[in-house]
Amino acid sequence: MTEHPPPQATPSTSHLVLIPCYNPGRTVVDTVRQARQQWNPVWVVVDGSTDGSTARLRELAADDPGLQVLELPVNQGKGAAVLEGIRRAQAQGFTHALTMDADGQHPAALIPAFMAASQRATGAMVLGKPVFGPEAPALRVNGRKVSNGWANLETLWMGVGDSLYGFRVYPIAPLRRIMDGTRFMRRFDFDPEAVVRLCWAGVRPINIDAPVRYLSAEEGGVSHFKYLRDNALLTGMHTRLFLGFVLRLPLLIARRLRQAGQRT
Structure with missing residues (x-):
């Protein structure tokens, strides 16, 4: 039986919701429906999924002009999926x-x-600042404090509330310029490197508290986080960013002094 699409809100011509996904399991259908209840348009970028979820997304999009499904033939990583989405969105x-x-x-x-x-x-980026529930793994909650500490140092404390939480609004033009100029930021390192490099480019962060849920396997939760692999990726990323921070330090200090002078 064909399900009715969600209510059609007036589509925005400037802001869209972008959902990268790779083997997300059954939760993706509810996620996309909930997003469509709140916004129009919603784009899903399927990053080479092999779990059968793509066919269900196609069915949803067939009945809903506010939903578009973009498909990458092979898995390339979250950052690569976001880049494909913002390239098409900017066009x-x-x-x-x-x-x-x-x-x-x-x-x-x-x-x-x-x-x-x-x-x-x-001109700003709007960053979600996670509010964790009791089900959140302590290792993940405490481990992100390291990445947040590095990100705030590397931006000279511009005000990044959380470097890893991927619920956020990006201005497309500066993000695309940054991503087109580097071969990094294609996988798990995308979220923290994006906020640091956008801060370097003068994009101000705005932080808003937002809850985060960690679903159990029984609830359909799927995690692609690999502790050793992804922490090694983050370590290499912050090493690169710290070197970039040192090179940019005079410019960052000058900007902060200029901003302080404008406030007085």
């Missing part, structure tokens, strides 16, 4: 993209609030 005139995970961890109900914050400050 269609969009200026901002809200990224969220496909696995049900991120709060679709907050999409309008994040978009409104972005529309009020179009």
Whole structure:
């Protein structure tokens, strides 16, 4: 039986929701439906999934003009999927993209609030600052403090509330310029490197508290996080970024002094 599509909101011509996904399991259908209840348009970038979820997404999109499914033939990584999405979005005139995970961890109900914050400050990036529930793994909660500490040092404390939480709104033009200019930022290192490099480019962070859920396997939760592999990737990334920070330090100090002078 064909299911009715969600209510059609007036489509935005500047802001879209971008959901990269790779083998997300059954939760992706609910995630996409919830996102569509809150925003129009929603694009899903399928990053070479092999779990059968792509066919279900195609079915949803066939009945919903506010939903578009983009497909990459092989898995390339979250950052690569986001880059493909923002390239196509920019070509269609969009200026901002809200990224969220496909696995049900991120709060679709907050999409309008994040978009409104972005529309009020179009030159900024709007970052979710996670509020963890009791089910959150302590290793993940405590481990991210290391990445957050490095990110704040590397940006000279510009105000990054959380470097890893992927529920956020990016201005597309500066993000694409940065990504087109580097071979990095294609996999798990995308989220923290994006905020650091955008801060270097003068894009101000705005932080908004947002809950995060860690679904159990029984609830359909799927995790592609590999502790050793991904922490090694983050270590290499922060090593590169710290070297870049040292080179940019005089410019960053000058910018902070200039901003302090403007506030007085």
